[in-house]
Amino acid sequence: xxxxxxxxxxxxxxxxxxxxxxxxxxxxxxxxxxxxxxxxxxxxxxxxxxxxxxxxxxxxxxxxxxxxxxxxxxxxxxxxxxxxxxxxxxxxxxxxxxxxxxxxxxxxxxxxxxxxxxxxxxxxxxxxxxxxxxxxxxxxxxxxxxxxxxxxxxxxxxxxxxxxxxxxxxxxxxxxxxxxxxxxxxxxxxxxxxxxxxxxxxxxxxxxxxxxxxxxxxxxxxxxxxxxxxxxxxxxxxxxxxxxxxxxxxxxxxxxxxxxxxxxxxxxxxxxxxxxxxxxxxxxxxxxxxxxxxxxxxxxxxxxxxxxxxxxxxxxxxxxxxxxxxxxxxxxxxxxxxxxxxxxxxxxxxxxxxxxxxxxxxxxxxxxxxxxxxxxxxxxxxxxxxxxxxxxxxxxxxxxxxxxxxxxxxxxxxxxxxxxxxxxxxxxxxxxxxxxxxxxxxxxxxxxxxxxxxxxxxxxxxxxxxxxxxxxxxxxxxxxxxxxxxxxxxxxxxxxxxxxxxxxxxxxxxxxxxxxxxxxxxxxxxxxxxxxxxxxxxxxxxxxxxxxxxxxxxxxxxxxxxxxxxxxxxxxxxxxxxxxxxxxxxxxxxxxxxxxxxxxxxxxxxxxxxxxxxxxxxxxxxxxxxxxxxxxxxxxxxxxxxxxxxxxxxxxxxxxxxxxxxxxxxxxxxxxxxxxxxxxxxxxxxxxxxxxxxxxxxxxxxxxxxxxxxxxxxxxxxxxxxxxxxxxxxxxxxxxxxxxxxxxxxxxxxxxxxxxxxxxxxxxxxxxxxxxxxxxxxxxxxxxxxxxxxxxxxxxxxxxxxxxxxx
DNA sequence: CGGAGCGGGATTTTT
DNA sequence: TCCCGCTCCG
Numbered sequence: 001x002x003x004x005x006x007x008x009x010x011x012x013x014x015x016x017x018x019x020x021x022x023x024x025x026x027x028x029x030x031x032x033x034x035x036x037x038x039x040x041x042x043x044x045x046x047x048x049x050x051x052x053x054x055x056x057x058x059x060x061x062x063x064x065x066x067x068x069x070x071x072x073x074x075x076x077x078x079x080x081x082x083x084x085x086x087x088x089x090x091x092x093x094x095x096x097x098x099x100x101x102x103x104x105x106x107x108x109x110x111x112x113x114x115x116x117x118x119x120x121x122x123x124x125x126x127x128x129x130x131x132x133x134x135x136x137x138x139x140x141x142x143x144x145x146x147x148x149x150x151x152x153x154x155x156x157x158x159x160x161x162x163x164x165x166x167x168x169x170x171x172x173x174x175x176x177x178x179x180x181x182x183x184x185x186x187x188x189x190x191x192x193x194x195x196x197x198x199x200x201x202x203x204x205x206x207x208x209x210x211x212x213x214x215x216x217x218x219x220x221x222x223x224x225x226x227x228x229x230x231x232x233x234x235x236x237x238x239x240x241x242x243x244x245x246x247x248x249x250x251x252x253x254x255x256x257x258x259x260x261x262x263x264x265x266x267x268x269x270x271x272x273x274x275x276x277x278x279x280x281x282x283x284x285x286x287x288x289x290x291x292x293x294x295x296x297x298x299x300x301x302x303x304x305x306x307x308x309x310x311x312x313x314x315x316x317x318x319x320x321x322x323x324x325x326x327x328x329x330x331x332x333x334x335x336x337x338x339x340x341x342x343x344x345x346x347x348x349x350x351x352x353x354x355x356x357x358x359x360x361x362x363x364x365x366x367x368x369x370x371x372x373x374x375x376x377x378x379x380x381x382x383x384x385x386x387x388x389x390x391x392x393x394x395x396x397x398x399x400x401x402x403x404x405x406x407x408x409x410x411x412x413x414x415x416x417x418x419x420x421x422x423x424x425x426x427x428x429x430x431x432x433x434x435x436x437x438x439x440x441x442x443x444x445x446x447x448x449x450x451x452x453x454x455x456x457x458x459x460x461x462x463x464x465x466x467x468x469x470x471x472x473x474x475x476x477x478x479x480x481x482x483x484x485x486x487x488x489x490x491x492x493x494x495x496x497x498x499x500x501x502x503x504x505x506x507x508x509x510x511x512x513x514x515x516x517x518x519x520x521x522x523x524x525x526x527x528x529x530x531x532x533x534x535x536x537x538x539x540x541x542x543x544x545x546x547x548x549x550x551x552x553x554x555x556x557x558x559x560x561x562x563x564x565x566x567x568x569x570x571x572x573x574x575x576x577x578x579x580x581x582x583x584x585x586x587x588x589x590x591x592x593x594x595x596x597x598x599x600x601x602x603x604x605x606x607x608x609x610x611x612x613x614x615x616x617x618x619x620x621x622x623x624x625x626x627x628x629x630x631x632x633x634x635x636x637x638x639x640x641x642x643x644x645x646x647x648x649x650x651x652x653x654x655x656x657x658x659x660x661x662x663x664x665x666x667x668x669x670x671x672x673x674x675x676x677x678x679x680x681x682x683x684x685x686x687x688x689x690x691x692x693x694x695x696x697x698x699x700x701x702x703x704x705x706x707x708x709x710x711x712x713x714x715x716x717x718x719x720x721x722x723x724x725x726x727x728x729x730x731x732x733x734x735x736x737x738x739x740x741x742x743x744x745x746x747x748x749x750x751x752x753x754x755x756x757x758x759x760x761x762x763x764x765x766x767x768x769x770x771x772x773x774x775x776x777x778x779x780x781x782x783x784x785x786x787x788x789x790x791x792x793x794x795x796x797x798x799x800x801x802x803x804x805x806x807x
Numbered sequence: 808c809g810g811a812g813c814g815g816g817a818t819t820t821t822t
Numbered sequence: 823t824c825c826c827g828c829t830c831c832g
Contacts, residue, residue: 097821097822098821098822099821099822125821125822126822127821127822128822149822151822152822226822227821227822228822230822231822262821295819296819296820296821298818298819298820299819299820299821397818397819398817398818398819399818399819400817400818420820454808457808457809459808460808461808461809462808463808572822573822574822590818590819590820591819592818592819592820593819593820611818614818614819615818616818616819617818617819628819632819654817655816655817
């Protein structure tokens with residue numbers, strides 16, 4: 001044992017093949033020295049982390065709970081492989097999901113292993129690595145090595161053309177929907193011929209697979225690949241060309257995968273193909289992930305991949321990282337207790353030696369406006385105590401929740417920043433500018449050409465596009481080339497012909513400069529001469545100034561690249577821009593966007609049934625959907641280091657209508673010992689009859705996923721047994737107004753109204769009166785929630801305190 | 808060809 | 823309620 005603790009037997013040394021293909025980076029003496037000195041990079045790792053780092057041979061699954069040092073393990077593992085001479089940087093395949101993660105990993109490996117790790121050539125996203133491989137062997141999958149990568153916009157436009165060619169009504173069969181089907185199929189590595197019959201039938205009367213095929217054909221003609229293709233075409237390459245596959249199998253002696261719980265079927269196959277090159281016991285594949293943080297099922301991630309790891313890779317060592325270094329004990333206990341309600345999980349118990357800290361707070365607000373007000377007040381209070389705003393985050397379930405919070409922050413003059421949302425390269429003006437650059441660098445890029453043909457307006461509308469398309473298709477040439485022919489004919493009216501001729505000569509001019517002019521200069525010239533900059537200068541809308549600013553930023557960012565082509569390659573894969581905002585502001589983002597981040601204080605508003613867990617997730621995916629929502633809640637709580645603050649409102653505006661809401665079932669799943677229900681100060685400044693007080697629950701009235709609720713729905717009658725309770729409004733609220741005397745449930749600041757609590761005073765068939773919906777009869781009772789068939793308004797779910805007994 | 812007006816839809820989002 | 827995308831008309 002030359003490597004110290006838990007080092008596995010050096011099987012590799014006896015692996016003749018591996019030795020042959022793997023010259024070591026250091027001499028024997030260097031390796032021996034590295035082995036003898038207790039490596040500095042291992043210092044400070046706990047036992048499990050060290051095991052995860054040092055189990056280099058064979059398949060390893062590292063289950064890394066939130067805040068347990070996952071990235072540290074991953075980067076240290078790479079450093080360890082290099083420092084011990086097991087692998088050169090170029091022998092290691094390290095895959096991440098996002099460019100951000102790849103960047104961070106590169107930086108951290110560099111810090112640990114020094115220049116030896118410089119330029120890990122195979123550290124990157126699935127997509128970036130796939131692109132690199134595909135460009136080398138493009139011709140084997142029917143592409144040229146300079147194929148373009150389509151962004152979502154391009155994809156949609158292309159699909160619209162496919163739908164039009166198929167004579168389908170775009171209203172009835174939207175391109176977006178087809179795109180999501182195709183993405184789904186590609187996520188599962190299904191080609192047009194492998195689409196299950198039933199699924200193909202779901203679109204355009206069974207023409208789904210056919211359209212998918214046409215789309216793929218169009219892509220090949222355009223010499224283009226969409227994001228899904230980057231993976232599926234690589235898989236096809238590997239399957240159809242075993243020699244190519246073998247080459248990569250030999251190259252990647254060690255493989256690491258980050259966020260394994262987020263892999264989809266295609267990514268799984270991709271990995272498995274590469275891992276299979278070795279003897280089963282020597283598949284050096286280390287996957288790091290957390291099944292409890294799998295929140296991307298809706299876009300194809302298969303939690304199953306991680307749940308099945310030991311089955312897929314027999315002999316796998318599973319290491320659990322359960323020691324949390326992030327959160328105070330109350331927070332951790334709360335998150336753990338909540339996530340324990342999930343059944344589909346491998347099971348981990350996070351622990352910490354940290355102090356208990358503050359309990360997780362739960363605060364009920366009257367409505368979403370008040371909720372926003374309370375959040376704002378608490379933030380101001382923290383600020384007054386000297387907390388940095390940048391250590392505070394507000395995590396919401398859906399973006400629509402942000403608006404009210406933002407409104408409030410603006411009123412308070414509280415600096416905030418929204419994380420996520422449209423990214424830099426997704427902005428219209430950036431895409432337009434990039435389309436110009438693409439046309440200059442790749443004159444055959446039809447989609448780019450079409451995008452800017454009439455932007456800014458130059459009188460080249462639909463009619464012109466049709467003519468160009470017809471010629472291009474007939475002659476099997478790119479649009480720009482077709483355009484060059486057409487301007488020499490009488491095909492177009494004089495005006496558009498002149499405009500087109502002018503545009504073409506501009507492109508010729510720019511293209512001729514591409515190798516001689518500095519790229520920033522060329523870019524500025526293009527934007528200037530095309531009239532694009534002028535278009536925004538003339539625009540008097542509020543955003544115009546920002547757009548011009550973005551264009552400047554774009555030109556500036558060009559400086560970091562050797563030329564325009566290199567820049568375009570970067571941009572097509574890296575759709576994010578590095579943020580360098582250092583101002584002290586609170587962060588506002590969705591729970592999804594928060595994964596991987598941490599803050600001292602985390603606000604979690606909107607914990608209401610229907611919103612969170614989100615009704616749509618429940619409707620679409622049933623129990624699996626509920627569990628994913630619960631994981632989302634778990635992710636939210638575990639973002640907090642010192643304070644987690646949960647809020648719910650009793651009334652929320654949805655699509656402009658006020659809806660009465662009930663607290664999220666997740667609130668009832670929190671451990672009472674670690675949470676505290678706080679009173680909403682000044683919660684009832686509304687007095688009297690708030691505008692939102694008497695309102696319906698109708699948008700949430702579709703079936704809940706809990707068995708009890710479904711039973712109730714089916715039977716139309718129901719008593720007790722439900723899993724959800726609720727919180728009373730602090731202060732007894734409107735008890736007096738309701739007249740139904742539910743005082744027993746309205747205990748100040750207490751966890752009340754569990755379904756096992758006092759039975760409702762109402763029973764099915766009772767006649768009731770609702771101030772808004774009028775008279776109706778009770779159909780079902782669940783604790784303090786009634787399902788009422790209103791004579792005029794139909795079936796609604798309401799809280800019993802909103803109705804009065806009649807007759 | 809381009810602006811105004813209308814209807815439908817409205818989680819989560821990376822590459 | 824609000825936003826986007828398409829249709830209709832000038």
